[in-house]
Amino acid sequence: PTSLMWFRDDLRVTDNPALSAAMAAGPGVALFILDEQSPGIRPLGGAAKWWLHHALNELRDSLAGLGVPLLLYRGAATNILPGLLATGSFSALHFNRRYGGPERAVDTAAKALAAATGIEVHSHAGTLLHEPWSVSTQGGSNFKVFTPFFNALQALPLRRALPRPAAQHAPAISLPAEELAAWDLLPVNPDWSQGLATTWVPGEAAARDRLDTVLRDIAGDYDHTRDRPDTDGTSRFSPALRWGHLSPVEVWEALGAVLAEHPDRAAGSRAMMRQLAWRDFCWNLLYHHPDLATRNLRAEFDAFAWGWPPAGEPAGEQEAGMARHLEAWHTGQTGFGLVDAGMKQLWETGWMHNRVRMVTASFLVKNLGIHWRVGEEWFWDTLVDADAASNPANWQWVAGSGADASPFFRVFNPLLQARKFDPRGAYVARFAPLAPGEPVVDLMASRADALAAYACMKGNAPPEGAR
Numbered sequence: 001p002t003s004l005m006w007f008r009d010d011l012r013v014t015d016n017p018a019l020s021a022a023m024a025a026g027p028g029v030a031l032f033i034l035d036e037q038s039p040g041i042r043p044l045g046g047a048a049k050w051w052l053h054h055a056l057n058e059l060r061d062s063l064a065g066l067g068v069p070l071l072l073y074r075g076a077a078t079n080i081l082p083g084l085l086a087t088g089s090f091s092a093l094h095f096n097r098r099y100g101g102p103e104r105a106v107d108t109a110a111k112a113l114a115a116a117t118g119i120e121v122h123s124h125a126g127t128l129l130h131e132p133w134s135v136s137t138q139g140g141s142n143f144k145v146f147t148p149f150f151n152a153l154q155a156l157p158l159r160r161a162l163p164r165p166a167a168q169h170a171p172a173i174s175l176p177a178e179e180l181a182a183w184d185l186l187p188v189n190p191d192w193s194q195g196l197a198t199t200w201v202p203g204e205a206a207a208r209d210r211l212d213t214v215l216r217d218i219a220g221d222y223d224h225t226r227d228r229p230d231t232d233g234t235s236r237f238s239p240a241l242r243w244g245h246l247s248p249v250e251v252w253e254a255l256g257a258v259l260a261e262h263p264d265r266a267a268g269s270r271a272m273m274r275q276l277a278w279r280d281f282c283w284n285l286l287y288h289h290p291d292l293a294t295r296n297l298r299a300e301f302d303a304f305a306w307g308w309p310p311a312g313e314p315a316g317e318q319e320a321g322m323a324r325h326l327e328a329w330h331t332g333q334t335g336f337g338l339v340d341a342g343m344k345q346l347w348e349t350g351w352m353h354n355r356v357r358m359v360t361a362s363f364l365v366k367n368l369g370i371h372w373r374v375g376e377e378w379f380w381d382t383l384v385d386a387d388a389a390s391n392p393a394n395w396q397w398v399a400g401s402g403a404d405a406s407p408f409f410r411v412f413n414p415l416l417q418a419r420k421f422d423p424r425g426a427y428v429a430r431f432a433p434l435a436p437g438e439p440v441v442d443l444m445a446s447r448a449d450a451l452a453a454y455a456c457m458k459g460n461a462p463p464e465g466a467r
């Protein structure tokens with residue numbers, strides 16, 4: 001009996017519950033479907049496509065080493081699966097669960113399709129520390145604030161990470177499939193991927209090397225270094241977690257071992273585990289709010305008078321100047337060194353340090369008056385770790401419209417942030433080495449405008465000093 005293992009956001013062979021279960025039953029065949037057609041599925045951004053191409057190449061090779069061929073198809077999963085299941089080659093279908101609304105609808109339909117063909121279906125937990133429905137308040141509802149969520153999460157027993165499965169004889173199955181190269185996932189004319197290629201090696205092998213480095217050199221000091229974009233002080237696991245090259249359970253276990261064995265590294269390891277739980281928190285929010293990327297969690301923000309609303313929404317004071325501001329933000333030419341360095345790091349490498357993500361996002365939303373969704377979409381297109389839950393959840397956190405969000409009136413000052421977190425200017429010098437140009441806005445005046453718009457939304461008079 002041959003099992004079909006359907007890979008999605010879990011492109012790894014170690015600690016992959018669905019793959020291990022499929023291979024425990026006999027020979028396995030692996031499947032990946034590039035599905036941009038199913039209703040509501042958010043098409044991948046450009047940087048994500050670049051990553052996926054390289055990651056699938058690596059996965060195909062490592063699966064081949066285990067005796068598991070990888071089949072690639074493009075299209076709506078519910079169009080592709082019936083033909084594949086009807087070949088009579090498979091006795092079971094395995095996958096790790098997904099938590100977005102459209103993805104869950106596809107997976108439910110896939111289960112029904114398999115059942116109708118007489119094929120067993122097994123879904124597994126492989127992408128989060130804990131299933132979103134298992135971390136809930138005593139009353140059974142979902143958490144809206146992180147700290148109690150984190151406490152509840154830590155009280156749950158964690159599954160043990162699984163080893164890489166043993167190699168098997170490849171099944172004697174030959175089915176027509178597509179070629180990765182034909183998917184055109186890599187950019188051409190222009191090829192903007194050079195900076196990505198010099199920064200990252202997508203795939204499980206490089207992620208595991210980085211895990212070793214982080215456990216040895218970074219996790220122990222993380223509580224001191226995590227806010228410093230001028231150092232290599234964070235894990236940089238985010239793309240590996242986004243694409244599932246590393247399982248969060250394995251990372252959590254490894255950090256827990258550092259914590260237990262090295263008291264001097266405990267605070268740093270614990271702080272990194274807390275951040276890992278933020279990822280689960282974001283997915284928990286998306287699970288309960290499938291429209292997290294398009295809708296304010298706090299409905300009062302629907303009345304906020306954004307100067308530049310997202311496409312398709314009524315314009316406020318929309319004007320050509322706003323388009324110039326947005327372009328300056330995209331290209332890192334706002335005249336504020338830390339903002340510009342962050343946006344250039346994003347464009348060149350597909351990644352940005354968390355502190356700088358907060359500063360650039362705050363600047364867009366609060367100093368330029370541009371809706372958080374416009375920024376969320378830019379990040380979605382340019383981040384190699386663009387994540388359907390973490391990206392909108394964090395944008396809403398910065399904008400103040402989210403769960404457990406930073407209050408709107410906390411406006412980051414990019415000059416003070418630079419002085420505090422890039423004190424020698426090394427980060428700015430690296431990514432934005434030229435002297436900053438003319439500032440596109442006056443920091444104090446734009447801050448006052450933002451606070452006035454916020455007061456208006458609340459139905460209050462604008463604060464003292466607002467224009």
Ligand code: FAD
Nearest residue numbers: 234235236237238275276278279354357386387390391394
């Ligand atoms: P570390 O500091 O080493 O943290 C370890 C891991 O914990 C990360 O890899 C990540 O998986 C998780 N994590 C840490 N902080 C957060 C957080 N605030 N929310 C959710 N998970 C977290 N992260 C993404 O993975 N994808 C996104 O699309 C994304 N968009 C963001 C947008 C904005 C506006 C902001 C402010 C943050 C965003 N983040 C996103 C969260 C965070 O910035 C990145 O996870 C982090 O910078 C990745 O670097 P690291 O792997 O070195 O993190």
